[in-house]
Amino acid sequence: MAELTYRDAVIRGIAQEMARDPDVVFLGEDVAKAGGVFKATVGLYEQFGPLRVRDTPISEQAIMGAAMGAAMTGLKPIAEIMFSDFFAVCFDYIANEFPKSRYMSNGQLKCPLVVRTGNGAGSRFGAQHSQSVENWCMMIPGLKVVAPSNPTDVIGLLAAAVRDPDPVIFFEHKSLYATKGEVADGEIVDTLGTAKIVRPGKDATILALALMVPRALQAAETLQSEHGIDAEVIDVRSLVPLDTQTILGSVARTHRLFTVEENPRLCGWGAEIVSIVADEAFYDLDGPPVRITTPHIPLPAADNLEDIVLPTPARIVETVRRSLGA
Amino acid sequence: MTRNDDIGEQKRLELYRTQVTIREAEQRAFDLFLQNLVKGTSHLSLGQEAVAAGFAGAMKPGDLSFCTYRGHAHTLARGVAVEKVLGELMQRDNGLMRGKGGSMHLTSAEHGVMGSYAIIGAHLPIACGAAWRAQYKGEKDVSVCFFGDGTTNIGAFHEALNFAAVWKLPVVFVCENNLYMEYTPIGDVTAVPHPAADRAAAYGLPRIVVDGNDADAVYRTAQAAFEKARAGEGPSLIECLTYRHSGHSRADPAKYRPEGELERWKQRDPIKLYKERLLQFGVTEDAIAKIDAEVRKVVDDATEACKAAPVPPVDILTTDVYADGGWAWRN
Numbered sequence: 001m002a003e004l005t006y007r008d009a010v011i012r013g014i015a016q017e018m019a020r021d022p023d024v025v026f027l028g029e030d031v032a033k034a035g036g037v038f039k040a041t042v043g044l045y046e047q048f049g050p051l052r053v054r055d056t057p058i059s060e061q062a063i064m065g066a067a068m069g070a071a072m073t074g075l076k077p078i079a080e081i082m083f084s085d086f087f088a089v090c091f092d093y094i095a096n097e098f099p100k101s102r103y104m105s106n107g108q109l110k111c112p113l114v115v116r117t118g119n120g121a122g123s124r125f126g127a128q129h130s131q132s133v134e135n136w137c138m139m140i141p142g143l144k145v146v147a148p149s150n151p152t153d154v155i156g157l158l159a160a161a162v163r164d165p166d167p168v169i170f171f172e173h174k175s176l177y178a179t180k181g182e183v184a185d186g187e188i189v190d191t192l193g194t195a196k197i198v199r200p201g202k203d204a205t206i207l208a209l210a211l212m213v214p215r216a217l218q219a220a221e222t223l224q225s226e227h228g229i230d231a232e233v234i235d236v237r238s239l240v241p242l243d244t245q246t247i248l249g250s251v252a253r254t255h256r257l258f259t260v261e262e263n264p265r266l267c268g269w270g271a272e273i274v275s276i277v278a279d280e281a282f283y284d285l286d287g288p289p290v291r292i293t294t295p296h297i298p299l300p301a302a303d304n305l306e307d308i309v310l311p312t313p314a315r316i317v318e319t320v321r322r323s324l325g326a
Numbered sequence: 327m328t329r330n331d332d333i334g335e336q337k338r339l340e341l342y343r344t345q346v347t348i349r350e351a352e353q354r355a356f357d358l359f360l361q362n363l364v365k366g367t368s369h370l371s372l373g374q375e376a377v378a379a380g381f382a383g384a385m386k387p388g389d390l391s392f393c394t395y396r397g398h399a400h401t402l403a404r405g406v407a408v409e410k411v412l413g414e415l416m417q418r419d420n421g422l423m424r425g426k427g428g429s430m431h432l433t434s435a436e437h438g439v440m441g442s443y444a445i446i447g448a449h450l451p452i453a454c455g456a457a458w459r460a461q462y463k464g465e466k467d468v469s470v471c472f473f474g475d476g477t478t479n480i481g482a483f484h485e486a487l488n489f490a491a492v493w494k495l496p497v498v499f500v501c502e503n504n505l506y507m508e509y510t511p512i513g514d515v516t517a518v519p520h521p522a523a524d525r526a527a528a529y530g531l532p533r534i535v536v537d538g539n540d541a542d543a544v545y546r547t548a549q550a551a552f553e554k555a556r557a558g559e560g561p562s563l564i565e566c567l568t569y570r571h572s573g574h575s576r577a578d579p580a581k582y583r584p585e586g587e588l589e590r591w592k593q594r595d596p597i598k599l600y601k602e603r604l605l606q607f608g609v610t611e612d613a614i615a616k617i618d619a620e621v622r623k624v625v626d627d628a629t630e631a632c633k634a635a636p637v638p639p640v641d642i643l644t645t646d647v648y649a650d651g652g653w654a655w656r657n
Contacts, residue, residue: 057485057492061481062451062488066458066489067455068452068455070459072452072456073440073459074459097443102649103647105427108434109440165649193656242657243656244657
């Protein structure tokens with residue numbers, strides 16, 4: 001056991017997989033000699049050398065395309081897109097190329113790659129460097145989408161993503177890089193498509209992802225201590241594949257559903273889950289499912305404004321309390 | 327003239343057969359479209375056959391082709407069966423991808439045809455990645471990426487050229503300049519006269535322009551570029567000057583051409599030119615006619631087989647979305 005930051009967990013996760021498999025290679029902007037703009041790849045260049053850890057020009061399409069071409073011919077590339085907002089300049093690969101080549105070729109082509117990216121708000125970077133865009137990827141058949149909330153999950157899910165034969169988009173939350181957690185020694189490998197109940201409870205199910213997980217947990221403690229509400233918190237972790245069994249099982253026990261989403265309101269990941277629950281567990285519900293999201297606006301830069309728009313523990317507490325009539 | 331120059335008779339007959347196969351198969355595809363048997367869209371390379379034949383003729387097994395939606399010619403040139411190509415165009419179960427891809431996405435991994443890409447520019451970076459694998463693994467195959475003149479004005483072209491040059495990748499970029507991006511003359515929308523070659527200097531690459539209607543010239547140029555790539559000396563960008571005899575796609579009658587332009591280019595029809603070349607090198611009319619007849623029979627037989635083939639079964643709808651063979655996105 002060692003205490004590790006989320007940032008160091010990224011390094012350890014990549015290193016674990018590169019040490020295991022010589023076909024794992026890593027490319028991105030400023031990732032090698034500079035160790036990454038978030039310092040989440042420090043030391044990899046020194047450990048694995050210039051053939052396996054490669055700096056690229058500011059060419060997101062070249063990064064994504066090169067990863068795909070390497071993947072389809074036998075390597076297991078990890079590509080970094082510095083900020084997930086930049087997906088918009090290389091979205092062809094995410095929307096049209098990675099996820100469709102296997103299908104269109106009737107199974108002749110493969111695309112086993114991982115795209116790591118810095119996602120989410122909290123750094124006062126404004127509207128083009130702060131977005132949570134998991135839902136941009138969730139909607140595309142053929143992709144897998146994960147977003148870890150803690151150092152152990154970073155290592156385990158990254159390992160699972162690298163070993164997965166499909167294209168996986170791996171969202172790292174920028175505001176979690178400095179957070180710490182206890183991490184076991186030795187190899188850690190998790191399973192994609194598994195949610196985790198991080199706080200059991202009986203009165204309400206709160207689903208959260210990435211930075212929203214610690215906020216939901218904090219809210220659950222307040223709900224318990226101040227309002228006598230025993231909330232179950234589920235870290236969704238993987239949007240595709242989606243662990244609907246864990247979610248539906250929880251709703252069957254608690255009879256209430258809340259989602260805490262950092263994305264703007266429309267078509268956020270919670271909307272899909274609410275629709276599944278409404279369709280398949282309607283009679284388990286004692287009240288309407290409630291989505292707690294960022295309002296449907298671009299993100300502001302100023303700290304006081306950004307703090308208001310993201311779901312906070314206080315907003316989660318207030319929403320759940322009011323909905324449960326407590 | 328001697329039959330024993332650097333190319334030789336056997337290779338010339340192969341280059342001729344490849345060009346005629348493309349010509350016959352694509353003309354058949356057009357006929358079948360008029361009979362409503364080829365569905366969707368299709369983008370023909372009639373008039374551009376020498377580019378596909380010359381490059382494929384210089385490629386070795388294991389070399390990889392990356393094509394655009396105008397990819398029938400390059401797919402056939404790597405030896406993929408005419409029936410498989412026509413079957414895909416007719417969206418039958420005997421098609422190359424059983425109708426799941428269609429005309430714009432012809433793929434035959436076993437022949438090194440690593441996909442046909444219908445988003446302009448997308449496959450240049452992908453070809454870089456395949457070349458990176460070869461470089462990393464110390465393998466000697468070359469990735470060859472074909473695209474049209476219109477591609478030279480999209481960002482991915484420039485990103486890929488710079489990337490390939492900086493990483494010194496064994497990739498060969500082949501621009502088929504057929505003078506029209508789609509319906510608009512490429513010269514009307516491009517800052518330089520040669521859309522590919524005039525950009526080469528920006529990436530530290532030599533300026534290469536070749537007569538794309540002369541299969542021998544294409545073949546020799548390809549050989550030199552492949553040799554450079556295999557020697558670890560990095561990428562090449564080659565502009566092949568050619569002309570498409572048909573419209574951009576099946577929906578395009580190509581009425582934007584100036585009068586007489588098509589006729590002038592047909593004087594330089596690559597197959598006509600190559601037939602003359604074969605005769606100059608002592609190949610007999612009979613030998614040429616024999617190839618023509620053999621190819622015609624292959625295309626006729628393929629057509630009949632495709633007409634008789636069933637449509638794809640509905641149960642393949644949900645296969646191969648993910649690597650486990652299925653489409654499950656939840657448990």
